[in-house]
Amino acid sequence: MKLFLKDQLPLVGFYLLQMLLVSSVYWLSGETRPFRIVLYGTLISTVIFIVYLIVRYTQLHHVYRALQEPKQLIMEPFQPLGNAPVAQAVKGLLHEQERKRQQEMGKLRTRNEQQVVFMNRWVHQMKTPLSIIQLTLEDVEDQTASSIQDELDKMRKGLEMVLHSSRLEQFEGDFRVERLSLGEVIRGSIAENRRLFIRKGITPDIRIEEELHIYSDAKWLRFMFTQILTNAVNYSDSRSGKKVMMTAYVQGERTVLDIQDEGIGISAEDIHRVFNPYYTGERGRQYHESTGMGLYLVREISARLGNRVELFSKLDEGTLVRFSWTNQK
Structure with missing residues (x-):
């Protein structure tokens, strides 16, 4: 309601200015009973103006209420906004924005899934040479082999961290409670x-x-x-x-x-x-x-x-x- 009244303030200002100008014209016209004519005209115009505001508010109150709660409007872009042309235009704009947002989210989701698949394949590919080096080191017994083994352990832990990080966003499909x-x-x-x-x-x-x-x-x-x-x-x-x-x-x-x-x-x-x-x-x-x-x-x-x-x-x-x-x- 507050937003509607603020939006209609210019119209109310022009209406009051118009009433003042009409009253001035009647006063300067030399009529013998200008006060009564001005009073009747103002009363009729005011009633019509108030009816217009009521009808307008009835048509657009869903729009104004939604605009006063932008977070709710973003979360529910398909909520009813009325049948007025402005309401339909706002609704169309919101639907178009939501469609574009869904498209962008779909692209991001697909890109993320492709990245996860790539990371998983890369990690498993890296595990193969690590396993070969591990087998080779089992036949070597010196300080150098021990140092290489330590570095292999670090690399293996790093790969596990990368693998689990990539799977985190798809966690619901990758766990079993027991x-x-x-x-x-x-x-x-x-x-x-x-x-x-x-x-x-x-x-x-x-x-x-x-x-x-x-x-x-x-x-x-x-x-x-x-x-x-x-x-x-x-x-x-x-x-x-x-x-x-x-x-x-x-x-x-x-x-x-x-x-x-x-x-x-x-x-x-x-x-x-x-x-x-x-x-x-x-x-x-x-x-x-x-x-x-x-x-x-x-x-x-x-x-x-x-x-x-x-x-x-x-x-x-x-x-x-x-x-x-x-x-x-």
Whole structure:
């Protein structure tokens, strides 16, 4: 209503000006009863003008109401706007804009799907030469072979990160929820990263009871644990015989897993930003291997799997990453 009144203000102004001019003409015409004529004319004109405004508002009130709520108009571009010519013109404009938007979204979706397919094929193609190099290194026993093996592990983890990043947008079609032993998943993740633990001199300390089970996707869960364990090992001081402790327990209606390292920790100004994409932080910049994507992917995957992830840390006191899942009855 307010928008309608604002839109009609120029018309109201011209109407009042017209009434003033007509009254002046009657007054200057020399009529003997100008006041009564002017009063009757003004009354009739005003009634007609008010009826016009009412009819106009009835025709366009859907348009004005939609324009006062632009977000709702964008979300529902096909809502009825009335049969007035202006309403039909606005409706046509909105429909054309929506059609173009759908076309652009379709193009972007197709382009994204093609990119995901390309990335998946590229990653699998890169795994083949890595496997060949891996087999070749098994017959070589010297320091150089050990260094090459470390670099192969880094390349393999990088490829896995690229693969999971590309699949994230199509997550709904790439996961399977099942009942999993939390201890088995953790031990599997440690086994995949055993060379990293050995090379860094870090000892895994598992404190998980066998009967603890959760409902999740094993592949995505193992990827998340690998990211956290890799960070825990890389940011620990191998010269001090440090440990990475994995403790699981039931707390109320949730099953909780704590992964605690004894590393360098995270500063207070960085801790609220470590889950942002590409953010490495002050300590991360000291390690050139840091991409800033690991914790971001962990958070995104956790949100899609329905589990909770939290991080607690202090400088030089280590970092605690806490996963929790709702217990299924």
